[in-house]
Amino acid sequence: MPQPIRLKDHEKDARLVRQRVIVGAAAVLLLTCVLIARLYYLQVIQYDYHSTLSENNRVHVQPIPPTRGLIFDRNGVIIADNRPSFSLSVTRERAGDWEQTLDVIVEVLQLTPDDRALFEKRMKQGRRPFEPVPILFELTEEQIARIAVNQFRLPGVEVVAQLVRHYPQGAHFAHSVGYVGRINEKELKQLDPVNYSGTHHIGKTGIERFYEDQLHGEVGYEEVETNARGRVLRVLKRTDPKPGKDLVLTLDVRLQEAAEQALAGRRGAIVAIEPSSGDVLAMVSQPSFDPNPFVTGISFKAYAELRDSIDRPLYNRVLRGLYPPGSTIKPMVAVSGLDSGVVTPASRVFDPGFYQLPNYDHKYRNWNRSGDGWVNMETAIMRSNDTYFYDLAHKMGIDRLHDYMSRFGFGQRVALDMFEESSGLMPSREWKRARYRQAWFPGETLILGIGQGYMQATPLQLAQAVALMANRGKWIRPHLAKTIEGQPPLDPNPMPDIVLRDPKYWDAGRNGMEQVVHGARGTAHKVGATSVYRIAGKSGTAQVVAIKQGEKYDRSKLQERHRDHALFVAFAPAEDPKIAVAVMVENGESGSGVAAPVVKQVMDAWLLGEDGQLKPEFRPPQPLAEQQSANR
16 A cells, blocks of 8 residues: 655755754854954964064074183283184084984085094084084084085084184193083083183193183174074174283293203203292293194093193193202291291200211211211301201201291192192101101101101292292292283282391201302202303202112113103392202202202393393392492
């Protein structure tokens, strides 16, 4: 049976369509309202925030490193300057896979694997990913051209012109002025991150490190507008950096060269001081090294050669070299004995060639095995008589000896602006008890009286001690900086002067030193015979290896590096000192025969004019009668 045909309900369909349209319109309206609300929130409520983000994407603040201060010698000769150089920098944020970029750089510039390792080390030391890191310095024109041709392969790589530290005097001042080098991770944690933004070098040694704050300056900034690729379109604002302060040193280039020539290639150290001011006129540690490669990055091979050299060119012998002072301290011991009241200038000791403590069989030998007979203080200094000073040290005792030698600067840092300086060693009862858990023995006091045993001093300490003899006890710390932006350095911790019970005691020690050079039997009389001015000096030798009791020193049985060190200290002119010098020649054996002529050459270079006579400023004033006669 056929089914009846049902008519379609058009009204129902129309209602369904209308409902769907209404729901869709409501949804569209709702979404539109949400979009409008979001736009209002972003464009109105958060306008300041997003405009700042947008501005930061467009505007960048770039640090401008300050120009490092220059360093001059006392006569205005440049010792450390800044010269323009092209360097290759990589910005990690823009380079992407920077390790692959380094591979391309090595390929393009045809460099070695060692260079690649050095580049990677420098990249890892970079502070911020958006700061460019210099990896290669002093680019040649060919290298710059290669980078330009392959720029499309090197994102984030650019050639930058900058000022790089340069030392025109080369190795002459490597141990005094020092050098700058790249900032390492340890230094980075200690530096002001703001002031050192954009700075990649810092003083590592010497004056460069001690006066880092003054030499560095203050960082500047510039706001630049960049495009999406980071290219600078224009500079919006600039704050100029403040350059570092210039330093004028007390050193004299000509005297430094003369001192190095006097050493004649031998290993050793020379310090020359102006006693009246504490100015260090020359400071030589030989052998030395060229500091310039350390600025831009020395190769591993070149550094290994310097580090492993048997001659130790990186070792600062002036400040860190520790040597027994030997007989050079005898004038100071003599003055100390006078002031402590245990002897007088006329006190005599009989020297048979040795000294024995009461109730002891051990003989402490004099260098002159046949002995000098009866000797007083002046003769003992002139002849460098060990027996006299054994006896004097025994009478003083270790406690007084330690106290007086400490006043002369032994066992402590004496310099004002040399951070590398070692304090040396001035032994005492307490020191030995703490170090060896042993009591102090009388025999140790005896050998301490002639500058042997545990005692160790630096050449700088010896120079300061002889400067104190020249100054009659007036303490002025030796220093390298003469002026900083025209202002002299100040001593925040001045040492007390050495005040003796009777100032005439200084004359006894000084007269003995003068007889060392100008006395007929003085140990350095050959030097005095050729001098046109009076020199007060003292020779000494420092043992490198011990010699058994009763044996004589035989150089033929010793290797060259096991032979005694030669020492000599002096000041001149003796009546009005203008220069004090300490010389140490490693394995030179004879203080009077090897070190004394070196001292004489240094003094001649400073005191004498081209005519071979004392310069006018160093000549003693004429008596009034002589002036009147000369005027007539």
